[in-house]
Amino acid sequence: MNAPTFPLNFQRPVADLVREDRVHTSLYTDPALFDQEMDRIFRNCWVWVAHASELPEPGSFKTHWVGMEPVIVVRDRKNQVHVLLNRCRHRAATVCEHKKGKTASFVCPYHGWAYALDGSLRGVPHSQSYGDCLDKGELPLVSLRVEQYAGMIFATFRDDMAPLEQWLGPARKWMDLFMKQGAGYPVKVAGEHRFRFPGNWKIQLENTTDAYHFPLVHKSFLSSVDPQTERMLDFVGGPGYVEDLGNGHSVMVMIPELIDLEAHLDDPIPERFEALAQALRDEGHEEAQVRRIVRAVGGTGFNLNLFPNVACSMAFFRVLQPVAVDETEIHHAVITMDGGPAVANQARLRLHEHFQGPMGFGTPDDSEAWERVQKGSSAGRDLWILLNRGLPGERLTADGRAGDVSAETGMRAAYQQWKKLMTA
Numbered sequence: 001m002n003a004p005t006f007p008l009n010f011q012r013p014v015a016d017l018v019r020e021d022r023v024h025t026s027l028y029t030d031p032a033l034f035d036q037e038m039d040r041i042f043r044n045c046w047v048w049v050a051h052a053s054e055l056p057e058p059g060s061f062k063t064h065w066v067g068m069e070p071v072i073v074v075r076d077r078k079n080q081v082h083v084l085l086n087r088c089r090h091r092a093a094t095v096c097e098h099k100k101g102k103t104a105s106f107v108c109p110y111h112g113w114a115y116a117l118d119g120s121l122r123g124v125p126h127s128q129s130y131g132d133c134l135d136k137g138e139l140p141l142v143s144l145r146v147e148q149y150a151g152m153i154f155a156t157f158r159d160d161m162a163p164l165e166q167w168l169g170p171a172r173k174w175m176d177l178f179m180k181q182g183a184g185y186p187v188k189v190a191g192e193h194r195f196r197f198p199g200n201w202k203i204q205l206e207n208t209t210d211a212y213h214f215p216l217v218h219k220s221f222l223s224s225v226d227p228q229t230e231r232m233l234d235f236v237g238g239p240g241y242v243e244d245l246g247n248g249h250s251v252m253v254m255i256p257e258l259i260d261l262e263a264h265l266d267d268p269i270p271e272r273f274e275a276l277a278q279a280l281r282d283e284g285h286e287e288a289q290v291r292r293i294v295r296a297v298g299g300t301g302f303n304l305n306l307f308p309n310v311a312c313s314m315a316f317f318r319v320l321q322p323v324a325v326d327e328t329e330i331h332h333a334v335i336t337m338d339g340g341p342a343v344a345n346q347a348r349l350r351l352h353e354h355f356q357g358p359m360g361f362g363t364p365d366d367s368e369a370w371e372r373v374q375k376g377s378s379a380g381r382d383l384w385i386l387l388n389r390g391l392p393g394e395r396l397t398a399d400g401r402a403g404d405v406s407a408e409t410g411m412r413a414a415y416q417q418w419k420k421l422m423t424a
Contacts, residue, residue, distance in 0.1 A: 021391055
């Protein structure tokens, strides 16, 4: 099959838009490329749609998107999770407009067609008017293929897609490590905030594997923490690394001693968590569990990017939703311990608010940088985005390739997967 070409500024073949050390600016700016991404990437990958804790019981649902297509993620009465296109089979109206909730069925507000939690069509008002030309068994809500790993729920349009665990590959190890933030309790999504920025979705995809920007963009955040935390977060040039995990996935390890939250529990408790540790002791928790909970509250020392739309980022899930070639919606979902000590979960929420929250130090600075990238991309139509940092020092690993913590290895991995899917 010949690689597709689109009406780009300089009529470059798509295969020429991604090179080993750079990508063409049109990946941020070309509407035709964006439309093709929604088809060739988001319809041909496992796309993250929910965490299991967001569907705690039968009838629980949330609405989401796969690419630009609205879906409902719902748990049926048999505890089976379904991902259904949010479109009535009659005249295409959405059958659910709530972000989340609990229901016994989905009823189209236009003409009253009613669907069960598994998507099957159960009721049609005044069905006698159709005579023999309506077979309800042929008109369920369209269902996507669904699989889970480590509580993360993914969906795909492709029936012949490789199994999820194969698609994730070496990333599974890092997902397992990330979920240790439950400290023995189930991990729970305890809410999220959403915001949009005027920029392409891949700008944000790059950011979660970009340590190079941290000391400059997040200078105000670093000035707001205690000296011990500031030293810990001074990781550019440190012993961390970025590793390509295959299929566009990557991990950026900023603080190697925090890869496994259940290791080194005898290390001194950081000063900023001493009050929390004492509060847990006062509640009667054993010292070993106190240390395990405190370590979990602080979060992991790595960011895991799962291509194309979700990151397990230190202490939260970051989900990106393409809206247009120059607009992206971001969901920041805070992680807590389901059934864990209230004082620990409150501490986790405060940490999330401090950096990721809408009034925090991190999110506003990041989003301004992303906006500037998009704005600058309109200057110079045939210029390139450089991704060559750390390329000379990359080394082979058992899972792929790795570079130092500020290397652009993860970005190169994502764009090679982009190229593979866009030219298939």
